[in-house]
Amino acid sequence: MLMFKEISTNLKVVKDNIARAAHASNRSPNDITLIAVSKTHSSDAIRILLDEGHKTFGESRVQEAINKWTQLKADYSDVKLHFIGPLQTNKIRKVVEIFDVIQSVDRLKLAELLSKEMKNLGHFPECLIQVNIGEEVQKSGVSPQEADSFIDICTNKCNLPIRGVMCVPPVDVDPKPHFDLLREIAKRHRLSVISMGMSRDYETAIQCGATHVRVGSAIFGQRIM
Numbered sequence: 553m554l555m556f557k558e559i560s561t562n563l564k565v566v567k568d569n570i571a572r573a574a575h576a577s578n579r580s581p582n583d584i585t586l587i588a589v590s591k592t593h594s595s596d597a598i599r600i601l602l603d604e605g606h607k608t609f610g611e612s613r614v615q616e617a618i619n620k621w622t623q624l625k626a627d628y629s630d631v632k633l634h635f636i637g638p639l640q641t642n643k644i645r646k647v648v649e650i651f652d653v654i655q656s657v658d659r660l661k662l663a664e665l666l667s668k669e670m671k672n673l674g675h676f677p678e679c680l681i682q683v684n685i686g687e688e689v690q691k692s693g694v695s696p697q698e699a700d701s702f703i704d705i706c707t708n709k710c711n712l713p714i715r716g717v718m719c720v721p722p723v724d725v726d727p728k729p730h731f732d733l734l735r736e737i738a739k740r741h742r743l744s745v746i747s748m749g750m751s752r753d754y755e756t757a758i759q760c761g762a763t764h765v766r767v768g769s770a771i772f773g774q775r776i777m
């Protein structure tokens with residue numbers, strides 16, 4: 553568990569690194585959104601960042617997110633909460649209620665139910681398609697080959713507000729070709745959001761065109777759970 557002072561120092565370091573990586577690729581740091589991934593971390597740790605004006609967060613477990621963010625969203629305005637975990641169909645209603653962006657749309661059944669629930673609730677969180685960019689058996693996401701038709705179906709048949717794509721590349725390999733592939737998929741569909749890059753590789757992701765990076769441990773410290 554990090555001291556609160558370390559968390560705010562880490563935020564500054566990560567922001568500086570993002571700015572440097574952006575400039576190195578002739579991009580504006582303003583075009584890159586830092587999503588602070590707060591899964592497993594306490595509301596008190598999250599409040600450190602909120603008090604400093606950081607408003608964009610990622611969570612991957614629905615119940616945990618509800619437990620923490622019902623109060624946090626009441627206490628702070630303009631929070632943007634991204635759902636970045638695997639989404640079970642029995643949790644869809646809660647996800648649509650509390651999240652502002654859903655990054656893990658990865659199968660037809662889910663897309664259909666999301667569409668239905670959004671209409672019921674009158675709340676339309678932006679959606680990203682998760683691509684299993686390295687085609688790993690243990691990871692969720694549509695395969696890169698299926699991505700084009702799945703994006704079309706989600707947009708035109710399910711009428712979901714699809715804004716972009718996200719991926720988690722395989723560990724222990726150069727992520728660059730995977731990031732390049734995701735950017736190409738986004739480009740083909742004129743999607744503006746490219747969510748890629750985590751603590752270990754967000755600078756490379758920015759070099760490859762990431763518009764959103766999802767950084768957890770580099771800000772909050774190692775997760776124990």
Ligand SMILES: *Cc1c(COP(=O)(O)O)cnc(C)c1O
Nearest residue numbers: 589612636750751766767768769
């Ligand atoms: C946990 C998680 C992250 C953050 O990982 P770190 O390595 O701690 O930065 C990013 N994206 C997804 C999908 C995650 O599950």
